[in-house]
Amino acid sequence: METLKIAFFCWESLGSTFKVGGLAPATTHLAENMARKGHEVHFFTRGDGPGDALIDGVHYHYCLPFGDNIVDYCRTMSNMLVDAFRAHDTPPFDILHFHDWHLVEAMHLLRDKNTVLSYHSTEYGRHGGNFGGWWEFQEISGKEWYGGYIAKAVTTVSNSTKTEVMWLYNVPGWKVTVIPNGIDPDAYRIPVDPGEVKKHYGIHPLAPVVLFVGRLTYQKGADLLLQAIPRILAKRWDVQFLFAGTGDMRGYLESAANGLPVQFLGYVADEEHNRLLNACDLVVIPSRNEPFGLVLTEAWSAERCVVATEVGGLAENIDNYVNGIKVPVRPDSIAWGICHLIDDPAYMQRLGRAGRRKVLEKFRWSVVTERMLGVYEKLLSGGPR
Structure with missing residues (x-):
């Protein structure tokens, strides 16, 4: 595969002080392993450090969002990181890879690009398989649905999550590839x-x-x-x-x-x-x-x-x-x-x-990284859109 210019969008990473759960190591190590294969990887995320940093071969671009609730906070984050993305989109990125719902509004603004959305979980699943009645649940679930709708390709971390997003959000099966999380x-x-x-x-x-x-x-x-x-x-x-x-x-x-x-x-x-x-x-x-x-x-x-x-x-x-x-x-x-x-x-x-x-x-990263690069290659060659 030719060298790719790849943008990761995720609200947490090991390359910043914002680490909430398993999403940070999963996305950070995937980005690092792609960089080790010679690809140019940029990671757009939250952070209270300088605006840009190079860590373990990955280019980090940070913002400090604000908002009265999680939905407003992620909307601000999306707008800020889209501005950061556009400042680095020359030459243009080949692949834009979004992780979970937090930056779906950024994907909406950049939906003409080659976009991939990875579901690491769903709002339904995070509540133990219960449907929540509060407004944040509805808003977040709506963003998860819309992300699956506009993404050119979708990945999930397991077959059960694939079934879940197909059932919850009507994401077509042909659009979804199952790729587990990797580990060293x-x-x-x-x-x-x-x-x-x-x-x-x-x-x-x-x-x-x-x-x-x-x-x-x-x-x-x-x-x-x-x-x-x-x-x-x-x-x-x-x-x-x-x-x-x-x-x-x-x-x-x-x-x-x-x-x-x-x-x-x-x-x-x-x-x-x-x-x-x-x-x-x-x-x-x-x-x-x-x-x-x-x-x-x-x-x-x-x-x-x-x-x-x-x-x-x-x-x-x-x-x-x-x-x-x-x-x-x-x-x-x-x-x-x-x-x-x-x-x-x-x-x-x-x-x-x-x-x-x-x-x-x-589950070694060498295996998982190659599988994810295969999703990118298929998308660039005219696969799922």
Whole structure:
């Protein structure tokens, strides 16, 4: 493929101080890997640094939006980043790649270009598969529909998300390509002394540790894991639980966890995140809705065994009893999955090793980047429009 000039539009990145969730690493690492292949990649995003920066081969262009609510804020961001884009559109960009709904208004203004929209999730999914009644839900869902309508090509992170956007927004199947999120597995497999890490948190070195990593929101199901804990302790009294992440359910969860062997760690920096992954005995992903689930590939990269609810990308990617355990979205089922594994360290290690093998085969950035470039090539050669 000839060298392309590519514009990424995303409201968060690792190249700025604005990082909310998995969208930042997913888009940043994709941009970096495209730049390593010799393409000229520009990343239009929020940031409180200088207007422009070159980081790991990617050209960043920042703005500082404002607004009384999330919809107004994203409208301002779209207008500001379109101005920044036009200042760098000579020679013209070959591909404009938009990530999620936040910059759909920018895509509207630039809809005559070769535009790609990636759905990393939907507003419906972010609310755990519920239809919201408040006005922001309706506005955001409308933008997700319009983005799928005007984009020349669409990608989703899983087949379940493809089905979701086809069902919710009538995006035609021929327009959608499924491309999972990528990962650098070696970044997550680090040597640690599990006993020392556990002692740091006041846990006995031999006590089994169950780790939850994610936003403390309804979608991510931390409350389901919490409700499962008494059932787990009835079988194995010494299991300890670490919850890493922040979110609007934290206060409720902390109150509900009173008297249980649970610690809420809040935001955890990347280095400590990796230490926890490599020191824990089991990672649990109890989501009610999960388009892909970066925590899954991170845990597998660290050769950790996973118990996850059978939803979305988790259901698609886990081979049951081969590289993880899939359970229904219920506290008693989550408890059963954990209890099924917790007394058999050799079994958990075997599942974790199988998970890492799957990451190496399917989710490495070299594989994912080539697949995304294939979407661009098809669009430039007169494919889906």
